[in-house]
Amino acid sequence: MNKILFLFIILTSCKDESLKIDLKKAKDLIFSSQENIIVLDVRSKQEWAETGIIKKSVLKNPYDKDFFLFVEKLDRKKTYFVICHSGGRSSRVAYKMKQMNFNVFDVADGIVGWIKEDYPLVVYQDIKSLGKKVARSLKKELSYNLKQAFMRGGNLHAIKYCNINAMSITSSLAKKYNVKIKRVSDKARNSLNIAKGEELKYIKLFKARLKNNVTIGAMMNKEGTSMYIPIVTNNQCLKCHGDRKQDLTKDVLEKIKQLYPKDRALGYKVNELRGIFHISTLK
Numbered sequence: 001m002n003k004i005l006f007l008f009i010i011l012t013s014c015k016d017e018s019l020k021i022d023l024k025k026a027k028d029l030i031f032s033s034q035e036n037i038i039v040l041d042v043r044s045k046q047e048w049a050e051t052g053i054i055k056k057s058v059l060k061n062p063y064d065k066d067f068f069l070f071v072e073k074l075d076r077k078k079t080y081f082v083i084c085h086s087g088g089r090s091s092r093v094a095y096k097m098k099q100m101n102f103n104v105f106d107v108a109d110g111i112v113g114w115i116k117e118d119y120p121l122v123v124y125q126d127i128k129s130l131g132k133k134v135a136r137s138l139k140k141e142l143s144y145n146l147k148q149a150f151m152r153g154g155n156l157h158a159i160k161y162c163n164i165n166a167m168s169i170t171s172s173l174a175k176k177y178n179v180k181i182k183r184v185s186d187k188a189r190n191s192l193n194i195a196k197g198e199e200l201k202y203i204k205l206f207k208a209r210l211k212n213n214v215t216i217g218a219m220m221n222k223e224g225t226s227m228y229i230p231i232v233t234n235n236q237c238l239k240c241h242g243d244r245k246q247d248l249t250k251d252v253l254e255k256i257k258q259l260y261p262k263d264r265a266l267g268y269k270v271n272e273l274r275g276i277f278h279i280s281t282l283k
């Protein structure tokens with residue numbers, strides 16, 4: 001939907017007083033750990049950063065072009081508590097969502113009321129740009145380490161240098177940005193790096209896109225809590241992840257087999273999805 005049409009709808013929508021929910025009641029329900037309650041925060045990035053956000057809330061700016069596309073895809077089995085700064089935007093979004101057959105309430109006093117009551121908020125992290133920054137640093141460091149290791153002692157010596165957990169930069173980035181950093185694969189060498197749950201979903205998606213020659217980049221999950229960044233093979237990787245006969249030397253293959261008896265990370269060609277970085281917020 002284009003922006004002008006959207007603005008028209010938002011500005012001309014009515015309000016529905018019956019959708020309003022009392023702040024204290026809303027807070028109690030939100031923290032009752034009921035799985036089916038979702039807070040939808042319809043402010044802007046700047047506002048999220050300024051005040052912080054309610055823990056686990058779904059964030060979407062109603063002035064984004066894809067706002068209703070986004071809403072349309074939300075799970076209708078859940079109940080939504082829409083909140084904004086002081087109740088203007090939330091009342092219009094709640095009204096529209098009701099028309100779209102959602103179970104929805106308007107937290108009318110907004111974040112202003114929430115802060116006045118001293119209810120808890122958590123720091124908002126822009127996981128999207130953060131994730132990209134972290135992944136870029138790690139890729140750079142990893143590639144540098146591998147090259148250095150090759151120069152010092154060849155393939156065999158380099159084997160242990162493809163490990164982000166062993167790099168001090170990983171823990172320092174995690175600490176600096178208060179995030180959890182993982183590097184996982186659907187065909188892992190180290191069983192500690194086996195992809196699970198949502199990670200597998202994004203691996204499948206990236207693979208399908210690569211196959212269709214669609215450029216792939218970082219993606220954020222629906223809740224805005226996790227960032228997935230594709231890791232694609234280049235020539236450098238094949239020495240340890242390529243064809244066991246053509247690309248790997250005998251000594252490297254033997255060493256890998258010895259260190260990782262359950263290794264599944266062989267047989268890759270150039271420009272294939274080797275794995276993903278998974279950067280998630282710590283709340």
Ligand code: HEC
Nearest residue numbers: 158159162163185188189190193232236237240265274275
């Ligand atoms: C010198 C050998 C070597 C090279 C070259 C190498 N890797 Fe690895 N790779 C390994 C080893 C060994 C592990 C297991 C590390 C561990 O124990 O966590 C691994 C693990 C990984 C993992 C984590 C998932 C898993 O399978 O456990 C990814 C992702 C990965 N490598 C990607 C790459 C990419 C991309 C390249 C090329 C830029 C590359 N590797 C080059 C040896 C290598």
